[in-house]
Amino acid sequence: MKERIISSIRPIYKEQSPKLYIETYGCQMNVNDSEIVAAIMQKAGYSITRDIGEANVVLINTCSVRDNAEQRVMGRIEQFGAEKKKRPSLNIGIIGCMAERLKERLLENRIVDLVAGPDAYRELPKLLETTASGQQGINVLLSRDETYSGISPVRLDKTGVSAYISIMRGCNNVCAFCVVPYTRGAERSRPPGTILDEVRELADNGYREITLLGQNVNSYRSEEMNFSRLLAAVARAASGMRVRFSTSHPKDMGVDVLETIAGYDNICNSIHLPVQSGSTAMLQKMNRKYTRDEYLQKIEKIREVIPDCSISTDIIAGFCGETLDDHRHTLSLMETAAFDAAFMFKYSERPNTRAARHFSDDVPENEKIRRLTEIIDLQSRLSLASHAKEYGQTVEVLVEDVSKRSENDLCGRTPQNKTVIFPKNHYRAGDLVKVKITEYTQATLKGETV
Ligand code: 5AD
Numbered sequence: 001m002k003e004r005i006i007s008s009i010r011p012i013y014k015e016q017s018p019k020l021y022i023e024t025y026g027c028q029m030n031v032n033d034s035e036i037v038a039a040i041m042q043k044a045g046y047s048i049t050r051d052i053g054e055a056n057v058v059l060i061n062t063c064s065v066r067d068n069a070e071q072r073v074m075g076r077i078e079q080f081g082a083e084k085k086k087r088p089s090l091n092i093g094i095i096g097c098m099a100e101r102l103k104e105r106l107l108e109n110r111i112v113d114l115v116a117g118p119d120a121y122r123e124l125p126k127l128l129e130t131t132a133s134g135q136q137g138i139n140v141l142l143s144r145d146e147t148y149s150g151i152s153p154v155r156l157d158k159t160g161v162s163a164y165i166s167i168m169r170g171c172n173n174v175c176a177f178c179v180v181p182y183t184r185g186a187e188r189s190r191p192p193g194t195i196l197d198e199v200r201e202l203a204d205n206g207y208r209e210i211t212l213l214g215q216n217v218n219s220y221r222s223e224e225m226n227f228s229r230l231l232a233a234v235a236r237a238a239s240g241m242r243v244r245f246s247t248s249h250p251k252d253m254g255v256d257v258l259e260t261i262a263g264y265d266n267i268c269n270s271i272h273l274p275v276q277s278g279s280t281a282m283l284q285k286m287n288r289k290y291t292r293d294e295y296l297q298k299i300e301k302i303r304e305v306i307p308d309c310s311i312s313t314d315i316i317a318g319f320c321g322e323t324l325d326d327h328r329h330t331l332s333l334m335e336t337a338a339f340d341a342a343f344m345f346k347y348s349e350r351p352n353t354r355a356a357r358h359f360s361d362d363v364p365e366n367e368k369i370r371r372l373t374e375i376i377d378l379q380s381r382l383s384l385a386s387h388a389k390e391y392g393q394t395v396e397v398l399v400e401d402v403s404k405r406s407e408n409d410l411c412g413r414t415p416q417n418k419t420v421i422f423p424k425n426h427y428r429a430g431d432l433v434k435v436k437i438t439e440y441t442q443a444t445l446k447g448e449t450v
C-alpha cells in the first residue's frame with residue numbers, strides 16, 4: 001500500500017520543489033527550532049508554505065512539558081490523519097520534545113511517517129527520503145555538541161522586527177518536575193563568534209530586537225566567555241537593536257549579569273526568573289537549589305542594581321506533597337516580589353522524571369485548580385498594580401504589528417516587556433515610538449503618541 005503512495009509523490013517532487021508546512025507548539029526555543037528546521041529543509045530543496053492544503057510534508061514541532069500540551073498535539077495528529085486519508089501522499093512528521101519522549105510509539109497509529117528528536121534536524125531531508133521510499137523514518141539520538149551553529153534560521157514570523165537567537169541547547173539541571181533534560185539532552189553552549197555573526201546578520205536585515213534563548217542562559221559557558229560577557233558583546237554588536245534574554249535560573253543569576261544589563265542602554269530592563277514555588281520545602285523537593293529567602297534576596301538585588309526592571313516568573317501549583325501552608329508561602333512570595341507578570345500552571349506529572357519516580361502526585365485535581373485560581377487571581381492584581389504605575393508616564397514602544405483587536409491600532413512592547421496599544425497614525429512595525437499611557441488593564445497598556 002505504502003509503495004503505491006510513494007509513486008504518486010515522486011512526480012510532484014521532480015516537477016517542482018516539495019512544499020513543507022510547519023506547525024509549532026510550546027516554548028520560544030521551539031519557535032526558533034522550527035526556523036532552523038525551515039533553513040535545513042530549504043537548503044534541501046523544499047519551499048515553506050503556510051497553506052496545509054498544498055503541503056507535501058507536514059512537520060509538527062511538539063512540547064512535552066505538560067500533559068495538556070501533548071494531548072493537544074495528539075488531537076492535531078488525528079486531524080492530519082483525516083487529511084492524509086484524502087491525500088495519501090501527504091507525509092507527516094513529529095519533531096521536538098514529544099518525538100524524543102515517545103519515540104517509535106508515535107509511529108504505531110500509521111498516520112505519522114517520521115519522528116525526529118531535537119538534535120536530529122540535520123537528518124530530516126534524509127529521513128524524508130526514507131519515507132518517500134515507503135518506510136517510516138526515525139532518529140531520536142541526542143547529541144553532546146549539536147548547537148546548529150552555522151545554520152541561519154529562516155525567520156517564519158514575517159513582521160521582521162524581533163528575532164530569537166538560541167545560544168545554548170539542553171539542560172543540566174534536574175528539576176524534579178521537568179521532562180526537558182530528558183527530551184533536549186545535556187546542556188551545550190554555542191560558540192560566541194557564530195552568535196555574534198547572527199546578531200550582525202539580523203541587524204543588516206533591519207531587525208530591531210533580539211532575544212537570546214536557552215533553558216538556563218545564565219549557565220552559558222564557552223571557552224572564551226560566560227553569559228554576562230556574551231550579553232555585553234551582543235549588546236555592543238546589536239547597537240540600535242533591543243536585546244532580551246530568557247530563561248534565567250535563580251541559582252545561576254549573578255550580579256555580573258545585572259550590572260551588564262544596567263550598563264547597556266539597549267539591554268531591556270526585564271528579567272524572567274522562574275520561582276516555581278514560594279515554599280523552601282517544595283523548592284528543595286523540586287531540586288531547585290535555592291531557598292525562598294535566597295530567591296527574595298535576588299529580587300532585592302535586581303531592584304537595587306536595575307531600579308526600573310520588570311520581573312516575571314513561572315509558578316507551579318499543587319506539586320507533590322504541597323500543603324496549604326506551602327501554597328500560602330507561594331502567595332506571600334508573589335506579594336513580596338510584586339511580579340509584573342507570571343506564567344502559572346498546575347503540576348502535571350511527567351513520566352520518568354524524578355518526581356514521577358520518587359513522589360506521589362497527591363494534591364487532588366480540584367484542589368490544584370483551586371490553588372492555581374488563587375495564584376492567577378493574585379497575579380491579576382499584581383499585574384494591574386504594575387500597569388497602574390505606568391499611568392500618565394511616557395514610555396518607549398517598539399512597534400511589532402497591527403493590533404489584533406483593531407486595524408486602526410498598533411501594538412508593541414516597552415523595554416519592560418509590557419504590551420502597549422496605540423492609534424496607528426503614520427507609524428509602522430519596527431518604529432520606536434514615544435507613547436503616553438492613558439488607560440490600562442492587567443493585560444495591556446493603552447496610550448497616545450506624543
Ligand atoms: N507541570 C507543570 N508545569 C511545569 N513546568 C515544567 N514542568 C512542569 C510540569 N511537570 C513549568 C515550569 C517551567 C515552565 C516552562 O513550565 O514552571 O518554568
Ligand code: SF4
Nearest residue numbers: 171173175178180215
Ligand atoms: Fe526544566 Fe529546570 Fe532545566 Fe528549566 S532549569 S528546563 S525547569 S530542568
